[in-house]
Amino acid sequence: MTPGQLQTALTDAIHLARQVDLRQCEQEEAPRLLQESVPALRNAVLAGAQALGAVRAHYEEGEDPPGFVGDTRRQRIADLAFMARLDLGERLERLGAMTASEAPWNIIATCGSARRRLFKCAAAVERALCAHEGLTPRLEGLLTQELERSLKVRQAYVLFRRGLLTRAEPTAPWLAPVLRRAAVCFSELTGREIYEDLRIEDRTELRRLQAAVLDWLRGQDGHDAVSGRRLWQDIAVFAELLTQVNLRPELREHDQALLGSLLLSLELDPSLSAERLAELARPLLGVDDLLDDCIENPTAVERAEWRETLERLATGLLGEHGAVPPLEEEALAAPR
Incomplete structure (x- = not known):
């Protein structure tokens, strides 16, 4: 050949x-x-x-003759x-x-x-x-492109979940405002360039919920509070299911490597500021609610809490699938 x-x-x-x-x-x-x-x-x-x-x-x-330099x-x-x-x-x-x-x-x-x-x-x-x-x-660039797409999907999911305004079930007076906000979030998510990279199942459920929210807001059932709360519960379950994006293999490898790097930085650099740590950890937004809080409010979090959160997540990733060592040219070129 x-x-x-x-x-x-x-x-x-x-x-x-x-x-x-x-x-x-x-x-x-x-x-x-x-x-x-x-x-x-x-x-x-x-x-x-x-x-x-x-x-x-x-x-x-x-086979080379003696003295031959290949x-x-x-x-x-x-x-x-x-x-x-x-x-x-x-x-x-x-x-x-x-x-x-x-x-x-x-x-x-x-x-x-x-x-x-x-x-x-x-x-x-x-x-x-x-x-x-x-x-x-x-x-x-193939691996980088694949990882970048998955990171963008996770970021879109983070923005969607954050945009819902509340993680708790709204009371009756708040149903209409919260569902209106949910309708906006659905529209924003479907309008993103990354939308086609979402799982088919997620896109199907997203469209179903989007249609149901619009029907409720139009008063198809008279703005019934019971059906509104049930609809919100379905949205909350859907938002939680979106966190499964973190199970994508390319994200698991990325997250594991970044968590290890952050823990090493904490150990080696006592002067590392909370703001700088949050900046380095930002690609991990969406991995864990507690880590999200650390990233969004870095100065409100003690260094020990940062370490505890990072160690918990790193241990979880290592415990489930184990570390995958990077494949570098230098490693491949080792003598056989």
Whole structure:
């Protein structure tokens, strides 16, 4: 295979992986995930592993005569491909070991981790290949784009939940104002550019509730207080369900890394101000109500409370799925 064909093989594997939309899988039960999503992703990861094997074979130096100095750049690409292929082999084993007894979210998290690992492996090897061959990389930025989209979705959900004005059920005199505000929040959310990145289930329920709120405000049932309170309860449940966006694998990895960084900063820098800490933690808005309060009112929170909140969240993430070490070119290039 030519270098261009090797690059195409890597990008084809990524294309297969991107066709597995894990957001559409979030309401599926374990058996269906194991029948459809997991095999589809395994095929993509397998294609990536095969492409990496081809890269290694192309750039691997053969037996050299004594005193011969080989092209270290070619060998480095071969080393990268070798380590990346080993990594994907481990991911394939994990995907193949899952059973119907697994919690659906654990399956989705494992799939998401494997897909992101494929992206990282392919991007690292493609970057080295392109630098050596003078080709234009195609895969750089894929992971960043995916994470940025999910961060924007979470931010949109934060603004929606915050815009509802109250987390408590409103009394009868406040039903109309609160539901009017909810109608505005629905309209703002559906009008955001990120709307199409919301889960289909969320969009469906959002539209249903939006129509119900407008019907109530128009007096379709005479502004009945009982139906109004029931409608508000449905909205409150929906707003709470939106926090499940935090279970997206790319957000879990991002949040885990940022929480660890914040805790390290607290430990190493006693002079770190609450305002600066809140600024650094702002991408975590929407992860946890207590953390949101810390971020929004940093000077009202003691340093010990900051640490306790961050440690609680970091422990929760580590306890459920464990840390996923970053895949850097330097790590891939380690001697085999």
